[in-house]
Amino acid sequence: MPSISERGLNMPASPIRKLVPFAEKARSEGKKIYHLNIGQPDIETPPEMLQAVKDADIKVLEYSHSAGFESYRKGLVGYYQQFGIEVSHEEILITTGGSEAALFGLMSCLDDGDEIIIPEPFYANYNGFAIAGKINIKPINSTIETAFALPPISDFENMITEETKAIMICNPNNPTGYLYSKEELEQLREIVLKHDLFLFADEVYREFAYDGREHTSVLTLEGLENHAVVIDSISKRYSACGARVGALVTKNKAVYSAALKFAQARLSPPTLAQIAAEAGLKVGKDYFDAVKEEYVERRNLVVEALNNMDGVICPSPGGAFYTIARLPIDDADAFCQWLLESFEYKGQTVMLAPATGFYATPGSGRHEVRIAYVLNKEELANAMECLAEALKVYPGQVNMLEPIMATYS
Amino acid sequence: MPSISERGLNMPASPIRKLVPFAEKARSEGKKIYHLNIGQPDIETPPEMLQAVKDADIKVLEYSHSAGFESYRKGLVGYYQQFGIEVSHEEILITTGGSEAALFGLMSCLDDGDEIIIPEPFYANYNGFAIAGKINIKPINSTIETAFALPPISDFENMITEETKAIMICNPNNPTGYLYSKEELEQLREIVLKHDLFLFADEVYREFAYDGREHTSVLTLEGLENHAVVIDSISKRYSACGARVGALVTKNKAVYSAALKFAQARLSPPTLAQIAAEAGLKVGKDYFDAVKEEYVERRNLVVEALNNMDGVICPSPGGAFYTIARLPIDDADAFCQWLLESFEYKGQTVMLAPATGFYATPGSGRHEVRIAYVLNKEELANAMECLAEALKVYPGQVNMLEPIMATYS
Numbered sequence: 001m002p003s004i005s006e007r008g009l010n011m012p013a014s015p016i017r018k019l020v021p022f023a024e025k026a027r028s029e030g031k032k033i034y035h036l037n038i039g040q041p042d043i044e045t046p047p048e049m050l051q052a053v054k055d056a057d058i059k060v061l062e063y064s065h066s067a068g069f070e071s072y073r074k075g076l077v078g079y080y081q082q083f084g085i086e087v088s089h090e091e092i093l094i095t096t097g098g099s100e101a102a103l104f105g106l107m108s109c110l111d112d113g114d115e116i117i118i119p120e121p122f123y124a125n126y127n128g129f130a131i132a133g134k135i136n137i138k139p140i141n142s143t144i145e146t147a148f149a150l151p152p153i154s155d156f157e158n159m160i161t162e163e164t165k166a167i168m169i170c171n172p173n174n175p176t177g178y179l180y181s182k183e184e185l186e187q188l189r190e191i192v193l194k195h196d197l198f199l200f201a202d203e204v205y206r207e208f209a210y211d212g213r214e215h216t217s218v219l220t221l222e223g224l225e226n227h228a229v230v231i232d233s234i235s236k237r238y239s240a241c242g243a244r245v246g247a248l249v250t251k252n253k254a255v256y257s258a259a260l261k262f263a264q265a266r267l268s269p270p271t272l273a274q275i276a277a278e279a280g281l282k283v284g285k286d287y288f289d290a291v292k293e294e295y296v297e298r299r300n301l302v303v304e305a306l307n308n309m310d311g312v313i314c315p316s317p318g319g320a321f322y323t324i325a326r327l328p329i330d331d332a333d334a335f336c337q338w339l340l341e342s343f344e345y346k347g348q349t350v351m352l353a354p355a356t357g358f359y360a361t362p363g364s365g366r367h368e369v370r371i372a373y374v375l376n377k378e379e380l381a382n383a384m385e386c387l388a389e390a391l392k393v394y395p396g397q398v399n400m401l402e403p404i405m406a407t408y409s
Numbered sequence: 410m411p412s413i414s415e416r417g418l419n420m421p422a423s424p425i426r427k428l429v430p431f432a433e434k435a436r437s438e439g440k441k442i443y444h445l446n447i448g449q450p451d452i453e454t455p456p457e458m459l460q461a462v463k464d465a466d467i468k469v470l471e472y473s474h475s476a477g478f479e480s481y482r483k484g485l486v487g488y489y490q491q492f493g494i495e496v497s498h499e500e501i502l503i504t505t506g507g508s509e510a511a512l513f514g515l516m517s518c519l520d521d522g523d524e525i526i527i528p529e530p531f532y533a534n535y536n537g538f539a540i541a542g543k544i545n546i547k548p549i550n551s552t553i554e555t556a557f558a559l560p561p562i563s564d565f566e567n568m569i570t571e572e573t574k575a576i577m578i579c580n581p582n583n584p585t586g587y588l589y590s591k592e593e594l595e596q597l598r599e600i601v602l603k604h605d606l607f608l609f610a611d612e613v614y615r616e617f618a619y620d621g622r623e624h625t626s627v628l629t630l631e632g633l634e635n636h637a638v639v640i641d642s643i644s645k646r647y648s649a650c651g652a653r654v655g656a657l658v659t660k661n662k663a664v665y666s667a668a669l670k671f672a673q674a675r676l677s678p679p680t681l682a683q684i685a686a687e688a689g690l691k692v693g694k695d696y697f698d699a700v701k702e703e704y705v706e707r708r709n710l711v712v713e714a715l716n717n718m719d720g721v722i723c724p725s726p727g728g729a730f731y732t733i734a735r736l737p738i739d740d741a742d743a744f745c746q747w748l749l750e751s752f753e754y755k756g757q758t759v760m761l762a763p764a765t766g767f768y769a770t771p772g773s774g775r776h777e778v779r780i781a782y783v784l785n786k787e788e789l790a791n792a793m794e795c796l797a798e799a800l801k802v803y804p805g806q807v808n809m810l811e812p813i814m815a816t817y818s
Contacts, residue, residue, distance in 0.1 A: 001516070001605070001635040001636075001661070002574065002575075002605050002606055002607050002635070002636060003663075004517055004518055004661075004663045004664055004667050005516065005518055005519050005523070005574075005667070006519045007516060007517075007520060007542075008516065008518065008663075008664070008667030008668075008670070008671075009667070011667060011670040011671060011674070012670070013670055013673065014475075014670070014673035014674065017475060017673050024743065037704075038472075040471055040472055041469070042469060043469070044468050044469055045467070045468070045470040049470075050467055050470065053462060053463075053681060054462075054463045058454070058459055059453050059454070060450070060451060060452070060453055060454055060648055061454040061458075061459065061648070061649040061650065061651040061652055061685070062449055063650045063651050064446075064651060066423075072465050096505050096679070097675060097676060099674065099676055100675065107416060107417065107541050108413055108414060108416075109413055109414055109417065110414050111413070111414045111415050111416060112521050114414070125673075125674040125675070125676075128670065128671060128673070128674025128675075129674065130541065132516050132541065132671065132674075133416075133541065133542070134521055134543070143726040165414075166411075167412065196410070196411050197411055198411050202658075208509040211627055219738070225410070226410040226790075227410075227411060229710075239469055239470070240470040241470065241472045241676070242470040242471045242677065242679070242680030242681070243469055243470055243679065243680070243681070244505065244653075244676075244677070244678070244679040244680075246470075252410070252413075254410075254412075254413045255413055255417070258413050258414070258417030258418070258420060259417075261417070261420040261421070261422055261423070261537065262417075262420060262537060262539070262541065263536075264422065264423035264426050265420070265423065265508065265534040265536070265537025265538065265541075266506065266508040266509065266512075266534070266651075267506060267508055267534075267650070268504075268651065268653070269653070270505070270651065270652065270653040270679040270681070270682050271651030271652070271653075272462060272651070272652070272679070272681040272682055272685070273531055273679050273681055273682070276470070276681070277670065303537050312419060329699055333800040352797075361524060365743045370573075372660055391677060
């Protein structure tokens, strides 16, 4: 039998999805599962987006332009302007989800053996795109003690080598929910200019900035025209994860042109979903205000409930719809599996994502889980009650904070 | 300014799409262009597929399973059975078009520096997926003199090295239209077993086998359970190129499991398009019979017209909807550009794909073009008339076959 590739072997299973078989078993046993493991919101997709697909008079479901509908790209120019981002439609490449934007961006800028620095914990799927291209991710630890703020810029300086080609952030952050400040971004601006690096920013949660704070795009930072590459998506913006429409946005013409060649090789992004995405451009401020208000209430509920549990630490994140909590447990992977396999409370349990999969440094995140607050408040309250009960009876409890802290020293 | 990656630089522009700017200019000047450069058929997508999307009651446009809808995969089991292909739904991975199936398949089986042997001319986008993974494509020349039949198996033997991991074919072939016989496939079966290689087969044109001949899938070849990896798509089957729904099909569990990890990293294939694809399973034999009859008539029209032109050679292909013609021209790239820039006949011109982009061997295909017979017969007849006129006045004519043949020696 021929052997598969090293990269196929090295590819990690998704930490968000790898417990799915245990969840399927739990469900088949009649347990109700609260899915806080995946960023699949219950918020309704704006109906006008789905209606646009129904109204489309299509005889032949054709390829679109490899860069996506020109009309949609022109519409996006106005969308970005609302955020102070000035780009032309020829600087926007429509992709099949933000995932493909990350893949094309990395492939266009980095070769095998090149290094990209990413604060950890980070969105686990970046590993997949890096492994596909044999690109080395160099993690810099951000910690729950600082609510996962940008690590000191000296940590980045120390990590830069001849092989370093880029720094990447996700802002607001998945999995931590941290919203980087303008000041933090200015620090990144300086270091990428100093070392002539690319600055990738995954900004798919742009709309989800809370407590009156504003999101800053790397595309608005002065002098970064040739350095900034933005990964974008409509998945979270409109609760339209299944559409698979994203975008790569950059003013660097060489990067755009290389990414377009990768885009041509896969022909085009999905046509039906682009119709929905284009209709989404007309979705008004009211929708986003209501969604944001809902998420802030959910965040407050979850963060308060977590911090009320014995031995649990959870910072209050400024954006996105995730939070990382440190729990008094021996092993997050074992705990999350145990929740599905061996625990129930009033016929219910909770599915969480072990944080280990979001760290590149072995051993990190062993006492942490990522929680996506993507369910309604009633369900979230039930889920938190479930989790509180679970922590009381979990056999692998670690009683106090000391032994956990030891692992961080 | 940071420099882009080598692979970004090395990535070839799509030979099918690179002339688009010239076409746009010609159109803006009022020329009618017959698009024979791209496999975008004018055949209508079965209306029940689009109706299924309209009828879907979707409140939240959610991610699907990373391997695609389970119901759709189960339905595909029956689809494949019609062709004598016995697979379970857990051996089918739904992808975003055949393109992604090729990418995941190559990434799962080959590392950077590994070699894959492909008869040339071949579908140009394979280059893109190979370059992304720094996989080396080793071409073996197939020739117009044999109508692009499988090259002698000794050519494959001679090409195999320590680095060779796979052989890949497209059957029926894009760009040549050649339909490999059972006997040819048996030869490939023997050599991949002998050297323990993967055998990739792009079978997206499975339905398009003409003249009463049957398509043979590599999945039906004995003993290839762990070697055969099929790339599939609904793009051509239902004239639904814009859906972006394909599949990777393999009985090799390690390959499937690696491909699934790549699939998890990009979350899921497009949801709306999967609804259309699943509805497509009910499309009956009548549809395919009518489509096949139409394509045979188109092929006959085009091949006859081409062979009636002075100095033109065009074999009659047994499948797909492409043909490669050798023209009495100095340079296919220059000719195809000239057709758009400098030629018109009754206000019309033709857009063709220069065959050079389908060859990996430099200099090959310089006198050949790929023609996709994807327009109705009236338009095809006009396009052929246009082409005949163009060949009469093209300044870079090569008068007789001798000088062309010299380049093949």
